[in-house]
Amino acid sequence: MAAPTIRADQTSVFPRFLDLAYPNIERGHGVWLETIAGERILDATSGGAMVACLGHGVPEIIDAAARQAEQVAYFYNHHFTSEPQEELADRIIEVVAPEMARVKVASGGSEANESAVRLARAYHVDRGRPERWRIISPAQAYHGSTLGTLALSGRRRSLQDPYVEYMPGYLHIPPSTSRLDPTGEQALKELDRVLKEAGPDTVSAFFCEPVSAAAMPAYSPPDRFWEGLAERREKHGFLVCFDEIVTGVGRVGSWLAAHQLPIEPDIVTIGKGIGAGYWPLAAVLCREHVYVALAEGSAEFDLGHTWDGAPLPCAVGVAVLNYIVRHQLVDRVRDRGPELLAQLKAATKGIDIVGEVRGRGFLLGVSLVDPRDGKAFLPDELDAATLVDDIGFEHGLLVSSTHSTPDGYAGDEVLLAPAFTSTDDELNEMIERFADTMLAVEKAVRAKL
Numbered sequence: 001m002a003a004p005t006i007r008a009d010q011t012s013v014f015p016r017f018l019d020l021a022y023p024n025i026e027r028g029h030g031v032w033l034e035t036i037a038g039e040r041i042l043d044a045t046s047g048g049a050m051v052a053c054l055g056h057g058v059p060e061i062i063d064a065a066a067r068q069a070e071q072v073a074y075f076y077n078h079h080f081t082s083e084p085q086e087e088l089a090d091r092i093i094e095v096v097a098p099e100m101a102r103v104k105v106a107s108g109g110s111e112a113n114e115s116a117v118r119l120a121r122a123y124h125v126d127r128g129r130p131e132r133w134r135i136i137s138p139a140q141a142y143h144g145s146t147l148g149t150l151a152l153s154g155r156r157r158s159l160q161d162p163y164v165e166y167m168p169g170y171l172h173i174p175p176s177t178s179r180l181d182p183t184g185e186q187a188l189k190e191l192d193r194v195l196k197e198a199g200p201d202t203v204s205a206f207f208c209e210p211v212s213a214a215a216m217p218a219y220s221p222p223d224r225f226w227e228g229l230a231e232r233r234e235k236h237g238f239l240v241c242f243d244e245i246v247t248g249v250g251r252v253g254s255w256l257a258a259h260q261l262p263i264e265p266d267i268v269t270i271g272k273g274i275g276a277g278y279w280p281l282a283a284v285l286c287r288e289h290v291y292v293a294l295a296e297g298s299a300e301f302d303l304g305h306t307w308d309g310a311p312l313p314c315a316v317g318v319a320v321l322n323y324i325v326r327h328q329l330v331d332r333v334r335d336r337g338p339e340l341l342a343q344l345k346a347a348t349k350g351i352d353i354v355g356e357v358r359g360r361g362f363l364l365g366v367s368l369v370d371p372r373d374g375k376a377f378l379p380d381e382l383d384a385a386t387l388v389d390d391i392g393f394e395h396g397l398l399v400s401s402t403h404s405t406p407d408g409y410a411g412d413e414v415l416l417a418p419a420f421t422s423t424d425d426e427l428n429e430m431i432e433r434f435a436d437t438m439l440a441v442e443k444a445v446r447a448k449l
């Protein structure tokens with residue numbers, strides 16, 4: 001029988017962490033993953049990366065993928081278009097983002113974000129402003145693992161090292177977190193400083209997550225920051241790009257997180273939930289004026305990855321969107337989210353290692369703090385994030401944690417992102433197992449401190 005866990009020295013796979021034994025998952029159903037040995041793990045993070053928003057094994061999506069594969073699975077969208085690509089773009093504009101004008105289909109978040117950077121640049125070049133190339137972004141972010149998207153993050157120690165030499169010199173501002181800058185004014189001051197230093201006429205775009213995912217789950221700067229950003233866009237003429245790879249398609253209780261904020265982005269990327277884990281899928285959305293700049297300029301936006309807009313991924317995207325609409329899942333996330341947050345807060349109350357508890361829709365996050373003072377980040381070398389994930393497994397729970405402490409913007413953060421289809425009983429069970437996990441983590445951390 002195949003091994004229930006597999007370590008690097010037992011496999012031909014080049015694993016992500018070479019010192020870990022990976023549970024060997026055989027099947028998934030709803031919010032449960034099952035190892036080859038029959039152990040069940042409650043999936044509180046939609047497959048671990050906030051992707052499987054409909055849960056595992058949904059027959060309608062599987063059937064749609066099979067039907068499309070039978071008809072035609074692949075051709076390159078450089079040469080052709082197809083009904084699935086046309087329908088996906090139409091449905092995204094109709095349902096997800098009526099304020100947007102065009103959709104460029106991509107295969108993953110990093111690809112979509114790189115395309116957004118290039119689209120912003122092409123917008124300025126086609127309008128006769130080739131000096132605009134710089135991107136400004138908040139430092140604690142995560143926007144992908146390619147060298148271009150890694151440069152959008154300012155997390156030097158936890159993400160960019162030792163590849164920093166390969167990255168373009170984008171500019172960063174300290175994030176407007178509740179700890180560093182609760183009003184948003186400090187971040188705006190920094191933005192002004194960076195704009196002045198770089199020369200506002202050299203700036204192409206401000207790039208950020210409207211609501212953070214892994215970097216600081218469920219956090220969004222105060223409204224004043226977004227209003228100030230919109231004022232500066234108006235004054236200086238750069239574009240605002242929102243990375244909604246995680247938050248897009250309903251995760252925070254609205255089709256886009258942007259719909260909850262006092263600013264309208266020019267370009268938005270969506271991913272993860274749009275393919276729901278049934279096929280790699282993402283997209284770049286832009287407003288009319290961005291499209292018009294290219295239509296009246298070079299009349300091309302010539303970049304493409306092999307799978308962009310192919311029939312099979314697009315058919316999956318259409319099926320996922322239709323499923324979300326038919327089952328009113330965005331309403332479900334919006335209506336159930338506040339209670340889920342209240343449950344999480346109540347269940348973790350009195351656990352000293354739990355700091356801030358945040359939530360928007362079905363995106364929830366917990367900051368870890370030193371249990372001795374309830375405030376400070378935990379020591380870097382403890383890597384409490386990994387401890388949470390490991391102890392979560394021992395409790396049969398999949399959560400996802402980030403260790404960004406070395407950069408100083410945020411400490412260890414734990415993320416929950418249940419499938420939109422999770423039942424009340426399943427959500428209750430996730431919260432219960434999470435509280436038990438955190439109690440055990442606190443015990444382990446105290447023993448090490």
Ligand SMILES: Cc1ncc(COP(=O)(O)O)c(C=O)c1O
Binds near residue numbers: 113209
């Ligand atoms: C906010 C955000 N942007 C971009 C990405 C990159 O997406 P991908 O891993 O599909 O390239 C991620 C992945 O976790 C993400 O969380």
